[in-house]
Amino acid sequence: MGATSRVTRLLLAAVLASAAVVAGLTQANADQENQQIVGGSRASIADHPYVVYLTTAEGFQFCGGTLVDDNKVITAAHCTAGKQPADVVVVAGREDKESGAGLASPVRQIWVHPEFTNVRSGNDVSVLTLTQRVQYAPLPLPSKDDADIYRAGQPGLVLGWGRVAADGQPSRYLLRAGVPIMADPDCTKSYPAYQPTTMVCAGLPQGGVDTCQGDSGGPLVVDGKLAGITSWGEGCAAPGKPGVYTRLAVYRDVLEDQV
Numbered sequence: 001m002g003a004t005s006r007v008t009r010l011l012l013a014a015v016l017a018s019a020a021v022v023a024g025l026t027q028a029n030a031d032q033e034n035q036q037i038v039g040g041s042r043a044s045i046a047d048h049p050y051v052v053y054l055t056t057a058e059g060f061q062f063c064g065g066t067l068v069d070d071n072k073v074i075t076a077a078h079c080t081a082g083k084q085p086a087d088v089v090v091v092a093g094r095e096d097k098e099s100g101a102g103l104a105s106p107v108r109q110i111w112v113h114p115e116f117t118n119v120r121s122g123n124d125v126s127v128l129t130l131t132q133r134v135q136y137a138p139l140p141l142p143s144k145d146d147a148d149i150y151r152a153g154q155p156g157l158v159l160g161w162g163r164v165a166a167d168g169q170p171s172r173y174l175l176r177a178g179v180p181i182m183a184d185p186d187c188t189k190s191y192p193a194y195q196p197t198t199m200v201c202a203g204l205p206q207g208g209v210d211t212c213q214g215d216s217g218g219p220l221v222v223d224g225k226l227a228g229i230t231s232w233g234e235g236c237a238a239p240g241k242p243g244v245y246t247r248l249a250v251y252r253d254v255l256e257d258q259v
């Protein structure tokens, strides 16, 4: 997604928006109990005050993020690479994209992991410094030896405003879903490019619940900590194709300097 130019994205948004009008009703009927993140449900921003979304200067939501301090947001490198601070606005405290709740903060500085090239090579982490301090409670970072949060089967929580199906439209409201941490060998079977040193997989073997386009940069929460950042996957919620998340604890030291 980082490689996608803004023009392409805007065109895509226009196409999706018109397709959504046609597909919206059909899909709402077909997916009645399965229409959120993918396979999730509505989440309250009051319960998850740390979750934010990123928009273009024109207000188009393209990624998620997590407040880890009162003026610091962690997101994915593929969300911010090649962008200038003026290209990104951080929206905090707003569950409904169409409401005026919370605040929209400009960005003062963008840090992208210096070794980031593309999502399948890891290091998909970025830190935004806001121009202002916000009052929403941040989410703690994991410590470097927080091995427990990456144990297979640990319950993970993902949040975002991304698409509700692989070919669906983005969500107007904040959505949440539960995805268990997957064992590294299982993820390697799904994706030969998977790197257990810098990534972690989460999802169900049979699929059905997952993050999707537009959720990137948002949090994977385990045990009340920011365990991962939504990074990549093939399709969304497909069987045998879990979501891949940045293994955040690995970056504790480098993030310490940025946060």
Ligand code: ARG
Pocket: 001, 063, 162, 210, 211, 212, 213, 214, 215, 216, 217, 230, 231, 232, 233, 234, 235, 236, 237, 241, 242, 243, 244
């Ligand atoms: N890369 C996507 C984005 O930019 C996130 C993809 C997550 N995919 C998945 N199947 N979990 O929003």
